[in-house]
C-alpha cells in the first residue's frame with residue numbers, strides 16, 4: 156500500500172495555525188455508552204468555546220455514519236474500522252489547528268489507544284462519559300435500548316456487545332451526578348490548567 160505516493164510538506168504548518176488561533180489544537184475523545192451524554196456534552200462544549208473564539212469541530216457517531224462511514228455496521232470489525240477512520244480524520248483537524256471533539260461509543264480500549272498513538276503527546280485527551288447502563292436505558296433518547304431488548308437490534312453496546320471503560324482517562328465526567336453545565340466547566344477548566352486555551356475562559360460558565 157501507499158506505493159508511488161509522496162508526502163507533501165504543507166506551506167502553512169500546524170504551529171502557524173495554532174499561533175494564529177491563539178490556542179492549541181488537539182482531540183478531545185469522548186467515550187461512553189449510548190445515551191451517556193457524549194453528543195450533548197460535545198455540542199454544549201463546542202458552543203461555549205465557539206462563543207469564546209476557540210476553533211472547535213464536533214465529529215459525532217450518528218452523523219459520520221451517514222456519510223464517510225456509511226458502509227460500516229456494528230460488528231467488532233466495523234467498529235474498529237469506524238474508529239480508525241475517525242482517528243485519521245481527527246489527526247487532520249489537529250493539523251488544521253482545530254480542537255476536534257469526537258462523540259463515538261468507541262467501545263474497545265485497543266482502538267482508542269490506536270488513535271492516541273497516531274497523535275502526538277498533548278494532542279489526545281480521553282474523556283470518559285460515565286453513566287450506568289441502567290440510567291442510559293432509562294433515558295433511551297432514541298428508543299434503541301428498547302429495540303435491543305426486543306431483539307430488533309443485534310450487537311447493541313452494553314446489551315449484547317461489550318463496552319470497555321477507560322483505565323486511565325485524562326478526565327471523567329459523571330452525567331448522573333453532574334449537570335451538563337458542570338461537566339462543560341470541568342472540561343474547560345482542565346484545558347485551562349493544561350495551558351491549551353487561555354485562562355479565564357471558564358469564568359463565564
Ligand SMILES: Nc1ncnc2c1ncn2[C@@H]1O[C@H](COP(=O)(O)OS(=O)(=O)O)[C@@H](OP(=O)(O)O)[C@H]1O
Nearest residue numbers: 189190216229234237259260261262309310311312
Ligand atoms: N448495535 C448498536 N450498538 C451501538 N449503537 C448503535 C447500534 N446500532 C445503532 N446505533 C447507533 O449508533 C451510534 C453509535 O455509533 P458509533 O459510531 O459511536 O459506535 S462505535 O464507536 O463504532 O461503537 C449510537 O449513537 P449514540 O447513542 O450517540 O452513542 C446509536 O444511536
Ligand SMILES: Nc1ncnc2c1ncn2[C@@H]1O[C@H](COP(=O)(O)OP(=O)(O)O)[C@@H](O)[C@H]1O
Nearest residue numbers: 189190191192193194195294296330333334335
Ligand atoms: N447531566 C447530563 N449530561 C448529559 N446528558 C444528560 C444529562 N442529564 C440528562 N441528559 C440527557 O441524556 C441524553 C444523552 O443523549 P446523547 O447526548 O445523545 O448521548 P450519547 O451521544 O452518548 O448517545 C440526552 O437526552 C440528554 O439531554
